[in-house]
Amino acid sequence: LKLKSIRIYGFKSFAEKVDLNISGNIIAVIGPNGCGKSNIVDALLWCIGEQNPRNLRAQNSEEFIFNGSKARKPLGYAEVSVHFEMDEDHTSPHGKDLLITRRIKRSGESSYMINKKNCRLKDIIDILADSGLGKSGYAVVGQKEIDSALTASPYDRRIWIDEAA
Amino acid sequence: LKLKSIRIYGFKSFAEKVDLNISGNIIAVIGPNGCGKSNIVDALLWCIGEQNPRNLRAQNSEEFIFNGSKARKPLGYAEVSVHFEMDEDHTSPHGKDLLITRRIKRSGESSYMINKKNCRLKDIIDILADSGLGKSGYAVVGQKEIDSALTASPYDRRIWIDEAA
Amino acid sequence: TKEQFLTTFMKVREEFKNTFLKIFQDGHADLILTDPEKLLNTGIQVEITLPGKKKQRLELLSGGERSLCACALLFALLKVNPTPIVVLDEIDAPLDGRNVEKFVDILSEHAHETQFMLITHNPITIESATTWIGVTMQEPGVTSIVPYQPDKNIPSSNHAFAR
Amino acid sequence: TKEQFLTTFMKVREEFKNTFLKIFQDGHADLILTDPEKLLNTGIQVEITLPGKKKQRLELLSGGERSLCACALLFALLKVNPTPIVVLDEIDAPLDGRNVEKFVDILSEHAHETQFMLITHNPITIESATTWIGVTMQEPGVTSIVPYQPDKNIPSSNHAFAR
Numbered sequence: 126l127k128l129k130s131i132r133i134y135g136f137k138s139f140a141e142k143v144d145l146n147i148s149g150n151i152i153a154v155i156g157p158n159g160c161g162k163s164n165i166v167d168a169l170l171w172c173i174g175e176q177n178p179r180n181l182r183a184q185n186s187e188e189f190i191f192n193g194s195k196a197r198k199p200l201g202y203a204e205v206s207v208h209f210e211m212d213e214d215h216t217s218p219h220g221k222d223l224l225i226t227r228r229i230k231r232s233g234e235s236s237y238m239i240n241k242k243n244c245r246l247k248d249i250i251d252i253l254a255d256s257g258l259g260k261s262g263y264a265v266v267g268q269k270e271i272d273s274a275l276t277a278s279p280y281d282r283r284i285w286i287d288e289a290a
Numbered sequence: 291l292k293l294k295s296i297r298i299y300g301f302k303s304f305a306e307k308v309d310l311n312i313s314g315n316i317i318a319v320i321g322p323n324g325c326g327k328s329n330i331v332d333a334l335l336w337c338i339g340e341q342n343p344r345n346l347r348a349q350n351s352e353e354f355i356f357n358g359s360k361a362r363k364p365l366g367y368a369e370v371s372v373h374f375e376m377d378e379d380h381t382s383p384h385g386k387d388l389l390i391t392r393r394i395k396r397s398g399e400s401s402y403m404i405n406k407k408n409c410r411l412k413d414i415i416d417i418l419a420d421s422g423l424g425k426s427g428y429a430v431v432g433q434k435e436i437d438s439a440l441t442a443s444p445y446d447r448r449i450w451i452d453e454a455a
Numbered sequence: 456t457k458e459q460f461l462t463t464f465m466k467v468r469e470e471f472k473n474t475f476l477k478i479f480q481d482g483h484a485d486l487i488l489t490d491p492e493k494l495l496n497t498g499i500q501v502e503i504t505l506p507g508k509k510k511q512r513l514e515l516l517s518g519g520e521r522s523l524c525a526c527a528l529l530f531a532l533l534k535v536n537p538t539p540i541v542v543l544d545e546i547d548a549p550l551d552g553r554n555v556e557k558f559v560d561i562l563s564e565h566a567h568e569t570q571f572m573l574i575t576h577n578p579i580t581i582e583s584a585t586t587w588i589g590v591t592m593q594e595p596g597v598t599s600i601v602p603y604q605p606d607k608n609i610p611s612s613n614h615a616f617a618r
Numbered sequence: 619t620k621e622q623f624l625t626t627f628m629k630v631r632e633e634f635k636n637t638f639l640k641i642f643q644d645g646h647a648d649l650i651l652t653d654p655e656k657l658l659n660t661g662i663q664v665e666i667t668l669p670g671k672k673k674q675r676l677e678l679l680s681g682g683e684r685s686l687c688a689c690a691l692l693f694a695l696l697k698v699n700p701t702p703i704v705v706l707d708e709i710d711a712p713l714d715g716r717n718v719e720k721f722v723d724i725l726s727e728h729a730h731e732t733q734f735m736l737i738t739h740n741p742i743t744i745e746s747a748t749t750w751i752g753v754t755m756q757e758p759g760v761t762s763i764v765p766y767q768p769d770k771n772i773p774s775s776n777h778a779f780a781r
């Protein structure tokens with residue numbers, strides 16, 4: 126499974142649609158403080174099924190949607206699409222390319238799509254689990270989190286082994 | 291009040307006596323990871339009266355004393371001396387120069403000195419409070435602590451104002 | 456006493472607004488008493504509006520934005536009640552190059568009344584200092600002090616200081 | 619199941635020791651089960667002895683030492699169970715120049731099996747990347763993406779990336 130692109134519209138500070146094209150295996154994301162780098166990480170996690178707003182630095186799901194700036198009004202919905210390319214040996218009912226889309230409206234209504242066809246969250250979680258991108262916590266280390274990996278409680282640490290098992 | 295020098299022996303990773311000579315008003319402390327930079331901050335705070343080992347990244351006061359390395363045995367005591375120069379307008383019974391020394395033995399016995407004469411902790415705290423170096427929390431911001439200044443509880447924040455009052 | 460607390464609070468609040476504007480040029484910062492009727496018990500809310508953005512909860516600020524706003528509060532307290540010595544341990548770590556420059560500028564303004572001891576890996580902060588103390592472990596586990604000049608690195612087992 | 623947990627634990631422990639030695643060249647790292655009789659409930663202790671130093675509690679490690687040991691554990695887990703994508707947000711912030719180089723070396727070894735997305739301000743990490751995404755706010759409050767080449771900074775309101 127390879128990450129090919131991320132498209133973000135209306136999610137947090139992304140008032141305008143942006144396309145992130147990704148090639149190569151070491152991708153550096155660079156920019157000044159407060160410009161939206163960690164928001165990209167939140168967008169990716171949210172799209173592939175993260176359910177707890179706390180894990181995305183938000184109090185509730187409404188805080189996922191662009192809530193305006195000095196010059197702009199808040200938007201009505203947020204949508205993130207992540208394009209994956211499956212490995213040679215992984216055949217999936219959806220073919221070689223996998224476009225996962227998640228959308229949320231201010232009303233709280235959330236919808237998911239695989240290759241532009243409506244699906245359930247469970248479908249997304251299943252297909253990603255097959256390809257190794259399960260919910261393993263150690264695949265995303267948020268800002269300032271690296272320190273707690275060692276000083277976490279002994280019980281927390283076993284979770285990393287459980288996920289690797 | 292100006293900081294002139296810090297002498298450290300036996301405190302944490304300072305197995306050999308070192309003298310830090312300080313001049314100027316912006317002093318940069320530079321060095322690789324794990325070499326003892328934050329230990330200098332702990333030494334300074336301890337010397338001027340910090341009583342809680344937790345605020346000095348230690349569980350108990352024995353962890354202040356050099357506990358050995360591969361090539362060296364643990365030491366029996368730690369001693370830190372800080373040399374301050376009083377301002378022109380501050381006359382103190384101890385004269386223009388103030389040498390504050392604190393020593394601790396493995397037995398837990400701690401002793402204080404001002405200009406090489408034994409004194410009590412209270413004497414040190416009083417003389418420093420007069421010169422503006424009271425126990426104000428905002429005078430020392432430890433590693434990774436800057437973040438919590440804003441996200442601390444509203445009650446914690448008032449403490450900073452109380453100290454400034 | 457109550458009066459002392461209130462007077463100091465008003466002064467710090469004023470300075471916080473000023474320092475914030477000095478750092479961010481626009482936007483707005485404020486300190487609000489959570490319970491103004493009970494001055495001896497009240498907490499303090501911090502409200503921040505960054506330039507061009509809407510006012511929002513502090514948790515929504517980015518890592519660097521939060522650190523910079525905390526610096527503004529620190530400098531406001533120092534203005535109201537300068538202490539002779541301040542020690543800052545890697546306070547510049549979350550900041551990008553431009554924000555480190557802003558931090559160093561404001562710090563230099565306070566350096567007449569206060570001595571600052573800064574532990575840092577950042578070349579911009581290192582360059583702004585007047586004195587340098589090189590710390591290393593030439594023998595493993597044992598701290599030693601070596602001379603350091605900003606134009607050349609210390610001779611030590613860990614020579615690369617460049618960040 | 620119990621057997622799965624134990625087999626994985628033993629593998630991660632082995633890899634943790636190896637990765638630690640790759641980073642530190644000496645010293646010793648280990649993972650210990652707090653309650654080996656109850657495999658489904660046991661916690662995991664991390665024990666670290668840095669080169670030339672004595673074994674001590676994790677809290678006594680410095681900020682940079684702790685982050686580097688956490689990286690060793692992360693890479694050990696990746697070795698045992700590689701995941702296709704890993705995102706690391708400013709994991710290099712506490713590290714000095716030499717340790718960033720070590721981190722980047724180990725990361726590059728894993729980059730055959732795993733795609734890494736690294737948010738960073740550190741020039742050494744930026745240079746090690748194969749692709750760069752410049753993020754900025756040309757309009758306040760609104761994120762936009764701009765091309766970025768490591769030899770020149772992005773044209774943005776906050777151009778100074780140098781750390």
Ligand SMILES: Nc1ncnc2c1ncn2[C@@H]1O[C@H](COP(=O)(O)OP(=O)(O)OP(=O)(O)O)[C@@H](O)[C@H]1O
Pocket residue numbers: 136137138156157158159160161162163164165187188189190191192193268505508511515516517518519520549759
């Ligand atoms: N729902 C939202 N609507 C509009 N803006 C938002 C929303 N949620 C967060 N933001 C903005 O996103 C910004 C933070 O972005 P982010 O945390 O990604 O910064 P960053 O690039 O990681 O910065 P740093 O280098 O300091 O970590 C904040 O300034 C905040 O105002």
Ligand SMILES: Nc1ncnc2c1ncn2[C@@H]1O[C@H](COP(=O)(O)OP(=O)(O)OP(=O)(O)O)[C@@H](O)[C@H]1O
Pocket residue numbers: 301302303321322323324325326327328329330352353354355356357358433596668671674678679680681682683712
């Ligand atoms: N009582 C003690 N005896 C011997 N060594 C000690 C003692 N207490 C702490 N240390 C050592 O001090 C080292 C940590 O030093 P310190 O935290 O000052 O590093 P630092 O220079 O601030 O590094 P960083 O840049 O990573 O923050 C640890 O490696 C630890 O082994």
Ligand SMILES: [Mg+2]
Pocket residue numbers: 162163268517518519707
């Ligand atoms: Mg960030």
Ligand SMILES: [Mg+2]
Pocket residue numbers: 327328433544680681682
């Ligand atoms: Mg430190």
